[in-house]
Amino acid sequence: MSRVHYGTRAASRLSRRRVLTIAATVGVGASAAGVAGLSVAGEKPVSGDSAPLVLSLRDAKKGTFDVFSGGSKVTLTDAKLAAQLLKAVKRA
Amino acid sequence: MSSHREAPEISKDPVADSSDLYAFVSPDEPDTVTIIANYVPLQLPASGPNFFEFGDDVLYEIHVDSNGDGRPDLTYQFRFRTELRNDKTFLYNTGPIDSLDSPNWNRRQFYSVTKVNAQGKATVLAAKLPCPPCNVGKVSIKNYGKLADDAVHKLETGEKVFAGQRADAFFVDLGAIFDLGTLRPFQDQHLIGKTLFKGPGDAVNATDKLNVHSIAVQVPTHLVRRDGKKKVRGRDPGAVIGVWTSASRRQVQVRHGDRKNDDIEVGPQVQVSRLGNPLFNEVIVPMAQKDLWNSLPPSEDKRFVEFVEQPELAALLPVLYPGLFDNLAALNKAKTPRADIVAILLTGIPDGLVPNFQNSTGAVQADMLRLNTAIPPAQTPNAFGVVGGDVAGFPNGRRIADDVVSISLRAIAGATVPLVDEKFEPDAAATAVQQGLSIKDVSKNLLERFPYLPAPFDGFNNPS
Numbered sequence: 243m244s245r246v247h248y249g250t251r252a253a254s255r256l257s258r259r260r261v262l263t264i265a266a267t268v269g270v271g272a273s274a275a276g277v278a279g280l281s282v283a284g285e286k287p288v289s290g291d292s293a294p295l296v297l298s299l300r301d302a303k304k305g306t307f308d309v310f311s312g313g314s315k316v317t318l319t320d321a322k323l324a325a326q327l328l329k330a331v332k333r334a
Numbered sequence: 335m336s337s338h339r340e341a342p343e344i345s346k347d348p349v350a351d352s353s354d355l356y357a358f359v360s361p362d363e364p365d366t367v368t369i370i371a372n373y374v375p376l377q378l379p380a381s382g383p384n385f386f387e388f389g390d391d392v393l394y395e396i397h398v399d400s401n402g403d404g405r406p407d408l409t410y411q412f413r414f415r416t417e418l419r420n421d422k423t424f425l426y427n428t429g430p431i432d433s434l435d436s437p438n439w440n441r442r443q444f445y446s447v448t449k450v451n452a453q454g455k456a457t458v459l460a461a462k463l464p465c466p467p468c469n470v471g472k473v474s475i476k477n478y479g480k481l482a483d484d485a486v487h488k489l490e491t492g493e494k495v496f497a498g499q500r501a502d503a504f505f506v507d508l509g510a511i512f513d514l515g516t517l518r519p520f521q522d523q524h525l526i527g528k529t530l531f532k533g534p535g536d537a538v539n540a541t542d543k544l545n546v547h548s549i550a551v552q553v554p555t556h557l558v559r560r561d562g563k564k565k566v567r568g569r570d571p572g573a574v575i576g577v578w579t580s581a582s583r584r585q586v587q588v589r590h591g592d593r594k595n596d597d598i599e600v601g602p603q604v605q606v607s608r609l610g611n612p613l614f615n616e617v618i619v620p621m622a623q624k625d626l627w628n629s630l631p632p633s634e635d636k637r638f639v640e641f642v643e644q645p646e647l648a649a650l651l652p653v654l655y656p657g658l659f660d661n662l663a664a665l666n667k668a669k670t671p672r673a674d675i676v677a678i679l680l681t682g683i684p685d686g687l688v689p690n691f692q693n694s695t696g697a698v699q700a701d702m703l704r705l706n707t708a709i710p711p712a713q714t715p716n717a718f719g720v721v722g723g724d725v726a727g728f729p730n731g732r733r734i735a736d737d738v739v740s741i742s743l744r745a746i747a748g749a750t751v752p753l754v755d756e757k758f759e760p761d762a763a764a765t766a767v768q769q770g771l772s773i774k775d776v777s778k779n780l781l782e783r784f785p786y787l788p789a790p791f792d793g794f795n796n797p798s
Contacts, residue, residue, distance in 0.1 A: 294598040296586045310586045310601035 299324055336504060336612030336738055338375040338541070341624030344607050348374050349389035350581040352609040353546055354504050357577040357703050357731040360552055361711040362783055366494075367558055369396050370550040370734075370785065371579035371609070372502065377545040380793035385426050385468035386499065387443050388414040388547055392581050393603050396551060399576035400560035404633030404700030408558060411448040411456075412497060412549050414465075416441060427467070431475050434464045434484050442467070445497050447489065447551075463487050465498040469545070471794025478789050486784060494552040499545050500787035501778045503734050505771045508540035511739075515647075515654045519770040520763075525654050537770030542777050543791050549579075550785035555707050568708040569685055574693050576682075576702030577731075578610035578632055605629050610701040611679050611729065612738040617647055618679070632700035635680060639699055642679055643671035647746045658763040662748040665758065674750040678729050683720075687753045691725040705731030717772055721749060734780055734787065735773035743767050 295311040305321030338353040339345035353375035360366045373394065377386045388394070393413060397406035419440050420428065429438035443465040450456045466485040469478050486496050510516040514526060518535035521527040556564045558575050566573045585601030608615070608628050618641050619627045627638065644666075652663035677683050680699040685692035693704040712726040717737040719727030721744055728736040744750070747764035773780065778788035 294588075294600050296588060296598060296600055298586070312600060313584075313602060315585065315601050 297327075299327065302328060336506070337609045337614075337616055338504075338508075340616040341628050342621065343625040344628055347606060348376070349387075350392045350583060350607050351375055352579050352581060352607045353502070354612065355577065355579050355609045355703055355732065356734055357575075357705045358733045359555070359705070359707060359709065359711050359726070359731070360784065363552065364710055365555055365564070366552045367555050367575070367705065367707055368550065368552045368784060368786065369398075369577055370548055370787065371396055372500070372504075372546040372548050372787075373581065374547040375502065375544075376541070377499070377502075377547075377790075378798075379469065379543070379545055379791040379796040380798065381468070382470065382793065383424055383426055385441075385470065386545070386547060387416060387441075387468075388412075388445070388465070388497065390414050390416050391587075391599055392583060394549055395580050395582070396549065397578050397580065398558050399578075399632070399695065399700070399702060400558060400572075402571070402574075402576070402695035402698055404576070404635065404698045404702065405631065406450070407452040407560065409450040410493075410495075410551050411450060412445050413448070414443050414445045414497075415462075416443050427470060427474050430473070431467050431470075431481070432477070434466065434481060439467055443498075447493075447495055449491070459489050459491055459493070460487065460495070463495065463497070468499045469790040469792040471792050473794060475792070478792070482789055492554045492557065494550075494784050496548065496550040496785040498547065499790040500548040500785065501776070501790050502541045502544045502546045503773065503776050503778075503780060503787055504541050505539045505737070505773065505775050506541060506739050507537040507769050507771060509538060510535075511769070515650055517743075517767065517769055519768065520655065520658075523655055523658060525656060537775075539771050539775040542775060543796050545790040548785060548787055550787070552784050559707060566708050568690065568706055569692060570708065571694070571696070573708035574682060574695055574704055574706050576610070576632070576695050576700065576704050578608060578702050580605050580609075581607040605631075608632075610703050612732065613742050614679060614701045617742075618642055618645060620646070632702050633698065635701045636699045638701075639676065639680065642676050643673075644669065645672060645675060645746050648672070648748070651747055655763065659747060659761045661759055661761045662764065665748060665751065670755075672751070673754040675745060677754070678745060678750065683729070683753070688720060688725065691720065691730065693730050703732055704729065718744075721745065737768070737772060739771075740768040743769065 298308040300306045300308055302324050305319055305324035307318040309316045336354050344351045352373055354372040356370040360368045374386050396410045398408040400407040426441050427439050431439045444462045446461040447459045448456050449459050466481045485498055488494050510518050516524050516527055518537045521535050522531045522533050556562050560572045582603035582605045584599040585604045588598040590596040615624055615627050649666050652659040682694035682704040684694040693706045709726050712724050716722035716724035717735055719736050719741055721741055727733050728738050728741055747767055748760040749764040751758040780786055
């Protein structure tokens with residue numbers, strides 16, 4: 243029996259480990275600046291290095307990132323990481 | 335109407351689109367309250383090979399506010415999961431479906447029910463409850479009623495739940511109303527209609543023979559009241575609850591095309607649909623703010639109070655029906671804030687305005703379907719609810735047969751202004767206006783037991 247999934251299936255392409263690897267490669271350590279409180283009660287947090295994680299660069303100048311993982315969003319500020327990623331994107 | 339495709343964004347996302355919300359003291363179980371939230375509106379019964387279903391990627395919620403702050407004190411969450419039995423066939427069913435675990439039923443949905451209390455503590459009440467199939471047709475499903483009965487689940491905590499396809503029992507003449515506010519029974523008195531029609535016309539129920547997906551929960555009344563009391567008086571503020579439904583999606587989605595299983599959905603849930611009182615977002619909120627309204631909780635509804643105090647439709651009626659709404663026109667011209675509409679939609683009707691009735695939740699302005707749980711079901715219900723002298727009906731909660739379109743039309747037209755201004759004399763048309771439809775214009779009978787909505791129209795007998 244196969245199962246139909248549209249939910250929080252673990253992704254192989256963009257995992258927490260992979261993003262951390264990218265960050266390590268560009269030589270930047272990010273610092274947590276805040277946690278958004280949008281999560282709905284009853285959502286179980288998805289944890290572990292295999293959990294999908296998505297970065298959104300909200301403000302390139304300030305280096306403000308929204309980091310989405312499981313049922314939460316964390317806001318990070320790291321101007322250097324932002325610059326490195328932008329540089330990488332332009333190269334691609 | 336009442337909330338089918340009511341806002342630009344959600345009209346493109348039917349799986350998450352709430353179309354109707356009902357809340358009433360159960361007529362056959364008066365110690366319980368039944369709440370029904372309909373989603374996935376306007377389904378054609380003949381919809382193979384991919385029949386309608388809930389979204390596995392949508393969080394569906396039914397909220398109850400028991401202390402009047404416009405925030406949930408009790409929430410039931412419903413999460414769905416679809417399973418395929420056979421990934422080698424294109425068929426929904428490979429033979430007759432005679433039970434919820436029929437091996438012939440290929441694509442099934444299951445759901446979990448989670449209860450969240452006022453402190454945000456979540457408790458999973460049930461997991462992997464089966465939905466009934468869509469009503470494919472009589473060849474595939476001989477006894478749909480039995481399958482639907484089997485899909486009513488009694489939880490250990492006292493609630494009954496049902497989630498699945500039902501007939502849409504909402505009745506509205508969509509085609510006429512959104513053709514410049516035409517009401518067919520009065521079409522010959524319409525500003526433009528009088529040049530087109532020689533007499534009144536018969537209303538047409540645009541949602542007849544269409545299906546929806548319903549989430550229904552029947553809750554022992556004391557579980558929804560603020561103090562948990564089994565018996566309260568109707569005048570007790572603790573008798574009144576506010577109800578709304580919402581649907582949410584994850585904030586981020588990443589699609590991978592041919593690698594569907596690698597798709598990512600992460601982040602907080604973001605609300606994309608909301609429904610309390612019928613027609614609130616549909617005809618009160620301006621189009622430019624409808625999507626915003628859908629994203630907010632009722633506690634934020636003071637942002638929209640100006641549209642309730644001066645409803646756009648109230649200004650249109652005297653223009654569209656010249657000479658019929660002169661008193662309303664004078665009220666509009668004086669820019670008198672419509673305290674009656676504010677009470678009906680945003681705060682509830684306080685004690686003393688309607689004999690033996692109140693459903694006030696206090697000063698917080700929030701669009702919620704307010705139900706006084708101490709008022710017993712009516713022996714002979716009146717589809718016009720409170721304005722028809724039946725305090726067990728809309729806007730005291732909402733029963734399935736309540737004619738909320740006509741009630742709302744009458745209220746907007748000024749019929750309820752005397753509740754707050756006894757000197758105001760409503761136009762004769764305000765107390766006579768109606769859309770010309772009733773529950774009898776729904777081609778299926780309501781059930782006399784939970785979940786009350788009729789079995790869905792089947793594809794074979796409703797091919798177009």
